Amino acid sequence: LGFANWWRAARPGAEVVVLEADAEPGGYCKTVVADGFVWDYSGHFFHFADPSIEAWLRARLAGHALHTVARRAQIRFAGRDIDYPFQKHIHQLPLDDFLTCLVDLFEAARQPAVAPTSFADMLARRFGAGIVDRFLRPYNEKLYATPLERLDVDAMGRFFPRADLADIIANLRPGARGDGGYNATFLYPAGGAIEIVRALVRGLPAGAVRCATPALAIDRARRQVITPAGPIAYERVVSSAPLPQLARLAGEPHAAGAFSANRVLVWNLGFDRKGARDVHWMYFPDPARVFYRVGWYDNLLPPAPGAPERMSLYVEVGAPSDGAPIDEPALRARVLADLRAEGIVTDHQLVAHHHVVLDPAYVHITRASIAETARLRAALAADGIHSVGRYGGWTYCSIEDNLIETRALAASLGPLL
Numbered sequence: 001l002g003f004a005n006w007w008r009a010a011r012p013g014a015e016v017v018v019l020e021a022d023a024e025p026g027g028y029c030k031t032v033v034a035d036g037f038v039w040d041y042s043g044h045f046f047h048f049a050d051p052s053i054e055a056w057l058r059a060r061l062a063g064h065a066l067h068t069v070a071r072r073a074q075i076r077f078a079g080r081d082i083d084y085p086f087q088k089h090i091h092q093l094p095l096d097d098f099l100t101c102l103v104d105l106f107e108a109a110r111q112p113a114v115a116p117t118s119f120a121d122m123l124a125r126r127f128g129a130g131i132v133d134r135f136l137r138p139y140n141e142k143l144y145a146t147p148l149e150r151l152d153v154d155a156m157g158r159f160f161p162r163a164d165l166a167d168i169i170a171n172l173r174p175g176a177r178g179d180g181g182y183n184a185t186f187l188y189p190a191g192g193a194i195e196i197v198r199a200l201v202r203g204l205p206a207g208a209v210r211c212a213t214p215a216l217a218i219d220r221a222r223r224q225v226i227t228p229a230g231p232i233a234y235e236r237v238v239s240s241a242p243l244p245q246l247a248r249l250a251g252e253p254h255a256a257g258a259f260s261a262n263r264v265l266v267w268n269l270g271f272d273r274k275g276a277r278d279v280h281w282m283y284f285p286d287p288a289r290v291f292y293r294v295g296w297y298d299n300l301l302p303p304a305p306g307a308p309e310r311m312s313l314y315v316e317v318g319a320p321s322d323g324a325p326i327d328e329p330a331l332r333a334r335v336l337a338d339l340r341a342e343g344i345v346t347d348h349q350l351v352a353h354h355h356v357v358l359d360p361a362y363v364h365i366t367r368a369s370i371a372e373t374a375r376l377r378a379a380l381a382a383d384g385i386h387s388v389g390r391y392g393g394w395t396y397c398s399i400e401d402n403l404i405e406t407r408a409l410a411a412s413l414g415p416l417l
Helices: 002-010 053-058 093-108 119-144 165-171 196-201 241-248 329-343 365-382 401-411
Strands: 031-034 035-041 066-070 071-075 080-083 185-189 217-219 222-225 231-234 238-241 262-271 281-283 293-296 314-322 350-358 385-387
Touching: 002 196, 002 217, 002 401, 031 350, 035 314, 053 196, 053 401, 093 119, 119 314, 119 365, 217 241, 241 365, 241 385, 262 329, 262 385, 314 329, 329 350, 385 401
Parallel strands: 071 281, 238 385
Antiparallel strands: 031 035, 066 185, 071 080, 217 222, 222 231, 262 314, 262 350, 281 293, 293 314
């Protein structure tokens, strides 16, 4: 959708067709409204590093309520709430844990500089065992559902909080206010994340977006995309489908073993009354809890005039993307039990719920995936097929990153020879 908007802006007469396999556009960026609750397919919050992208989206959302939110994120550790990110707030830990983390941090800083070999190795060399064992390893292994030794050193890119020893020590001083990270402030539309998608659809000609129309194959020799409604001739294809799926559609051989990901099970839960007021989301490294993160929509959006205050949660559970069946009633019962154990739910009554499985969710960025992604994207681009986005690039990125990438792609593509 982003590419189609950029392409049409530069070439108003150009014909674009956006194929969407689902009944509505948006992919994982969808919103569910049920019993007065507004839920996304997990939280989609809009943080910007490029002012031009923010202005571009704001112009397309003119007249629509946008809330600017200063993030409040916490980590539940040993029964107390620690400010995020963990490594900058170890002084808030119980004393024994704080001292262990601090000593191990200094010990790690004294070690010779050696290039790390994996994400796990990078964490250990930078922060020491205390911080890694208490948060960074248990939390990230719950999220990714894979050992951190498998992941590339830079598996989280700019989204990993970059704190060195000086940053951490400086943050110990009373009143210190460190860098809040890439999403310290973000925007959220009153109607949910789907409003961003609708704004992009509005920028295209009527009929350009064809829903319930999957691409079944790409005939590179005839330059046709095969759909249930028949072939569509193309000059170029820009795809945000998962890269291994695109390779299969295009008949491009690939090393399937190079690609893996987790899946995330998202439970959206609505309760009859308000809960905590001072947090937007909370991380749970404790392996005794099935979820790795809980978020509060009701602290992002004010209730409608005259409506009662109610608690609206999203709860995320990471799992391997291995096709194993999910016992949804049992998992929901476990989620609710763990929410009660953490005191998030007390005598609240569940009045509405929804769930969705995101598969793939977080891709595993490994040395093998980086190499195979580069090879596949180059081979496909040589035939006018461009793989973009989080899943098309098999990477970790934001919606803003997707728009920046497709803006650059639209600008770089000249007439076909």
